[in-house]
Amino acid sequence: xxxxxxxxxxxxxxxxxxxxxxxxxxxxxxxxxxxxxxxxxxxxxxxxxxxxxxxxxxxxxxxxxxxxxxxxxxxxxxxxxxxxxxxxxxxxxxxxxxxxxxxxxxxxxxxxxxxxxxxxxxxxxxxxxxxxxxxxxxxxxxxxxxxxxxxxxxx
Amino acid sequence: xxxxxxxxxxxxxxxxxxxxxxxxxxxxxxxxxxxxxxxxxxxxxxxxxxxxxxxxxxxxxxxxxxxxxxxxxxxxxxxxxxxxxxxxxxxxxxxxxxxxxxxxxxxxxxxxxxxxxxxxxxxxxxxxxxxxxxxxxxxxxxxxxxxxxxxxxxxxxxxxxxxxxxxxxxxxxxxxxxxxxxxxxxxxxxxxxxxxxxxxxxxxxxxxxxxxxxxxxx
Numbered sequence: 001x002x003x004x005x006x007x008x009x010x011x012x013x014x015x016x017x018x019x020x021x022x023x024x025x026x027x028x029x030x031x032x033x034x035x036x037x038x039x040x041x042x043x044x045x046x047x048x049x050x051x052x053x054x055x056x057x058x059x060x061x062x063x064x065x066x067x068x069x070x071x072x073x074x075x076x077x078x079x080x081x082x083x084x085x086x087x088x089x090x091x092x093x094x095x096x097x098x099x100x101x102x103x104x105x106x107x108x109x110x111x112x113x114x115x116x117x118x119x120x121x122x123x124x125x126x127x128x129x130x131x132x133x134x135x136x137x138x139x140x141x142x143x144x145x146x147x148x149x150x151x152x153x154x155x
Numbered sequence: 156x157x158x159x160x161x162x163x164x165x166x167x168x169x170x171x172x173x174x175x176x177x178x179x180x181x182x183x184x185x186x187x188x189x190x191x192x193x194x195x196x197x198x199x200x201x202x203x204x205x206x207x208x209x210x211x212x213x214x215x216x217x218x219x220x221x222x223x224x225x226x227x228x229x230x231x232x233x234x235x236x237x238x239x240x241x242x243x244x245x246x247x248x249x250x251x252x253x254x255x256x257x258x259x260x261x262x263x264x265x266x267x268x269x270x271x272x273x274x275x276x277x278x279x280x281x282x283x284x285x286x287x288x289x290x291x292x293x294x295x296x297x298x299x300x301x302x303x304x305x306x307x308x309x310x311x312x313x314x315x316x317x318x319x320x321x322x323x324x325x326x327x328x329x330x331x332x333x334x335x336x337x338x339x340x341x342x343x344x345x346x347x348x349x350x351x352x353x354x355x356x357x358x359x360x361x362x363x364x365x366x367x368x369x370x371x372x373x
Contacts, residue, residue, distance in 0.1 A: 002357060006168045008344050009182045013171035032175070056169055080175040 010056040014078045018058075019085035023048050024093030024111050029062060029075060030083040041083055044073055047091065047111070049098040051077075063101060065109070070102060090114040157246065158256050159238045159364035160185040161208035162347065164267065166357045170338060170348060178338050180348040183265075185363055187345065188252040189229045195243045202243040206252060207232025208360070234360045254340050254347060262369035263347075264333045267354035267361040271327030281320040330354035334369040 021027050028045040046064030049072070053059055058077040063070060075082050091111035101109050117125065162185030169179050192205040209232060213221060216231035224231045227248040240246065257263070277283040277299035285297050299322070303315045315321075332353050339348035347363060355361060 002165045005165045005184060005344065005346065006182055009165075009180070009339075009341060009346050009348060010168045010170055012339075013169075034174075076177065078171070079177070080171055 007055065014056050018077050019082075021048060021085055021087045022090075022093070023051060023096060023098060024091035025087050026089040026091060027062065028086040028088055029073075030086070031075075032081045032083050045088065046071075046073075047098070047101065047109070049101055050096065063098075090116075157204060157238060157240060157252070158260055159206075159362060160252060160254065160256060160347075161188050161206060161234050161236055162186065162361055162363055163209070164353060164355055164357055164359050164361055165346070167352065172338070178348075178350055179352075180338050180350055181353045183347045183349060183353070183361060183363060184345055185257075185347045186251075186253045189224075189227065189232065190246060190248050190250045190252065191224060191227045191229060191232065191235065193243050193246045193248050194237070202240045203237045204240060204243065204246045205235060205237045207235040209233035236362055238362075238364070254342055254345055257337060257340055257347060257363075257365075260337055260365050262366035263335050263337050263349060263363050264331055264366045264368075265335060265349060265353040265361050265363050266329065266331045267359055269326045269328055269330040269354045270356050272325040274323065275325035276322045277320065280322060280325045283320075334366050 025048050026045070027048055028043050031042045031044060033040055033042050044062060044064070046062040049061050049063045051058065051060045056078050059074050060077060061072055061074050063072045065071070090113060092114050093111060098111075162183045165182040165184050167179060167181050169177055171177055186208065188206040188208045190204050191207050194201060194203040194205070196202055207224070207229070210230045211220070211233050213230060216224075220231040229249060272279070276297055278285050278297050281299075283299050286292050286295055286300065288296060299320075302319055302321065303313065332351075335353070336350045337347065338350050340346070341348070349363070353361060
């Protein structure tokens with residue numbers, strides 16, 4: 001009951017749709033910055049090394065290297081100042097927190113990319129799938145036909 | 156007019172304001188409260204209203220409670236408090252008060268009962284410094300030190316001064332926390348969003364009133 005009320009209280013300041021990305025992705029975070037009465041958007045790009053918390057307290061950490069110095073920034077997921085999170089490259093991560101990247105320098109910080117299949121590959125995959133389905137159908141039809149014959153012979 | 160309500164502490168969360176700033180807030184479910192009695196200077200010597208919160212089932216209440224509430228056409232209430240008023244005009248027994256009374260209120264005070272800490276030592280209870288960790292200190296690192304000498308400043312012989320701060324029971328006492336800014340009012344769910352922590356455990360009863368001390372910016 002009380003947790004319900006807390007959720008209701010915080011509902012007004014939560015985003016209805018949070019940006020979709022996962023740990024290991026290389027992202028570009030669009031950060032709103034107000035200077036005087038002007039507002040502009042600044043970018044911060046890097047690797048997502050962890051997500052933390054739930055509900056309105058959810059945050060994510062983005063790590064990048066600036067001038068040979070590791071920089072990590074923690075963004076609240078629901079902050080109105082985080083305008084958008086753009087996924088540039090999807091990385092393969094086998095754990096929830098990539099803190100081991102802190103000890104790595106240079107090429108070692110790269111993560112294996114999860115590639116979306118290209119149009120050509122998609123088409124090829126669809127073709128083989130269709131072929132397989134057709135074969136399966138034939139086999140099923142044959143299997144159906146055989147017992148029917150067997151019954152006929154018996155009669 | 157009256158700008159105070161009784162309520163229940165729900166818990167803490169955070170909200171963003173229009174500028175995108177994050178505020179830690181305590182959520183209080185306040186009201187609806189029922190005015191059980193109106194006291195006026197003619198009848199009682201001072202002006203006040205007695206308000207109640209959280210209804211009790213009639214079969215669980217005691218007869219005096221039921222009778223007292225019935226005078227205001229109300230059900231017996233669990234939590235009742237008197238709120239002083241400059242003048243009792245317009246107050247009516249049986250009236251319902253909701254979070255609407257906090258419209259245009261910027262700062263509030265919260266009165267509650269603090270969490271009990273049990274029998275606590277001087278360091279925790281009065282922020283004593285304790286004693287040195289070394290330099291020959293033996294088994295008295297968290298003690299309060301001397302409490303009086305032979306000639307005490309009370310002048311009545313070798314007794315500790317009255318009110319000397321010592322270990323003892325801590326917490327579970329009435330506690331007022333002042334000048335919290337009122338971040339939001341949720342009329343639909345009867346919720347007040349009060350900035351910062353307030354006394355007591357979640358589910359504890361509190362009195363929320365317009366701040367008596369905060370300097371309101373015009």
